Amino acid sequence: MEFTGQTAIVTGVARGFGRAIVRRLARGGVRVVAADINVPGAQETAALAKQDGGEAMAVQVDVSSAASVEALVKTALASYGNRVDILVNNAGIWKLLPTEETSEEEWDRIVNVNMKGTFLCCRAVIPIMRKQGKGHIVNIASVAARNGGTMAGIHYVASKGGVLAMTKKLGKELGQYGIVVNGINPGTSGTEMTKDWPKGIMEGIVKNTPLGRLVEPEDIADVVAFLASDAARFVHGETVEVNGGILCD
Numbered sequence: 001m002e003f004t005g006q007t008a009i010v011t012g013v014a015r016g017f018g019r020a021i022v023r024r025l026a027r028g029g030v031r032v033v034a035a036d037i038n039v040p041g042a043q044e045t046a047a048l049a050k051q052d053g054g055e056a057m058a059v060q061v062d063v064s065s066a067a068s069v070e071a072l073v074k075t076a077l078a079s080y081g082n083r084v085d086i087l088v089n090n091a092g093i094w095k096l097l098p099t100e101e102t103s104e105e106e107w108d109r110i111v112n113v114n115m116k117g118t119f120l121c122c123r124a125v126i127p128i129m130r131k132q133g134k135g136h137i138v139n140i141a142s143v144a145a146r147n148g149g150t151m152a153g154i155h156y157v158a159s160k161g162g163v164l165a166m167t168k169k170l171g172k173e174l175g176q177y178g179i180v181v182n183g184i185n186p187g188t189s190g191t192e193m194t195k196d197w198p199k200g201i202m203e204g205i206v207k208n209t210p211l212g213r214l215v216e217p218e219d220i221a222d223v224v225a226f227l228a229s230d231a232a233r234f235v236h237g238e239t240v241e242v243n244g245g246i247l248c249d
Contacts, residue, residue, distance in 0.1 A: 001229040004029035007080040008228070009072065011063055011121060012091030014041025017140060017186065019048070020217030021088055021224050026054025028225060030086065033076040035061040037091075063091045063117030073124045083132055086228045087125045089118040089163070090140045097153040107155045114159035118166060130177045136228040137174075139167045139183040140220070143243050146185060150201065164239055171237020180236050182227045187243025189215040210245035 008025050012018040013034040022034045026049035034049070034056050036042040042058035049056035059075050062068040076084055092114045097106065118139055129135025144152040145160035167183040174181055188205045206213060223242050226232050241247060 001028055001225055001231055003085075003229065005031075005081075006085035007031045007033070007076060007083055008086035008088065009033045009035060009076050009084055009121070009125070010088040010090060011035045011061065011117070012140075013045045013058075014038040015045075016189065017217050017220045018088075018090040019045045020221035021090060022046070022056055023049050023052055023054070024218070024221035024225050025086070025088075025228070026050075026056050027052050028054075030054070031080040032056040033059055033072070033080065035059045035063075035072050035091075037062050061091075063089075063121060064112035066120050069117075069120045069124050073128070077128070084125050084128045085132070085135055087121060087135070087137045088140070088224055088228070089121050089138070091117050092140065092142075092160075094156050095153050097155075099154045102153055102155055106153075110153070110155040111159045111162075114156065115162040115166075118163050122166070122170060126174065126179070129174075129179045132178075134178045135180070136232075137170065137179065137181045138224050138227045139163050139181070141167070141183050141185050141239060143185045143187045143241070143247055146241075147247055150188065150205065167239055168237050175236055180227075180233065182232065182235055182237070183239035184220060184223055184227070185239055185241050185243065185247075186220050187215045187241075187246055189217065189220075205246065208246055209243070213244065215242060215244065 008030045014036040034046045039060045046056040046058040061072040141163040142160040149157045170181040
């Protein structure tokens with residue numbers, strides 16, 4: 001899949017899925033704006049993409065802030081040819097709490113990043129993609145939105161369920177403008193987010209996964225690259241399950 005001359009914004013790039021997505025797109029010729037609230041992490045990701053022979057720049061963003069998202073998009077436009085061809089909404093945070101122990105503040109913190117952040121980023125690029133007559137949006141949700149989560153609080157599950165619903169709504173709304181919108185539901189990975197999960201839980205997930213392993217960041221990055229390419233030009237409003245078969249639909 002060839003993307004030469006295209007510009008992408010990818011959020012949540014300091015580690016894990018986001019880092020792999022940036023590197024995969026950059027290797028394909030995309031000029032990537034690698035955005036994260038963690039500036040050193042974003043800078044490291046951009047440097048790795050450059051080592052791969054790609055083009056990337058690190059930008060700080062708080063996806064829960066409309067002003068911060070708008071500044072990110074302005075930076076992308078000014079830096080890379082006044083266009084945005086691809087948006088990957090990967091920024092997300094997680095916490096496991098019993099529902100009765102989940103405070104209003106904790107609910108807002110998770111939902112504002114995972115769901116509101118996806119909305120704000122989409123809202124900011126839609127006018128640009130409409131003017132271009134073309135664009136790809138890929139939203140990263142979670143298998144937890146489908147199965148209730150193994151190690152996820154109600155706020156995380158709800159926020160990712162919201163991402164799934166937004167993907168369908170945006171698909172219905174934006175297809176007429178040439179904007180292709182899809183999502184991905186990753187299964188459990190061995191990334192930084194899950195490093196403190198109990199060993200028994202992780203072993204159980206692997207045992208119950210037909211392909212016999214956890215999700216790797218590259219598994220997600222490759223599917224993002226497909227969905228962001230013209231190879232997926234007639235895949236629209238869908239969410240792809242990337243979980244090794246632990247949830248078959």
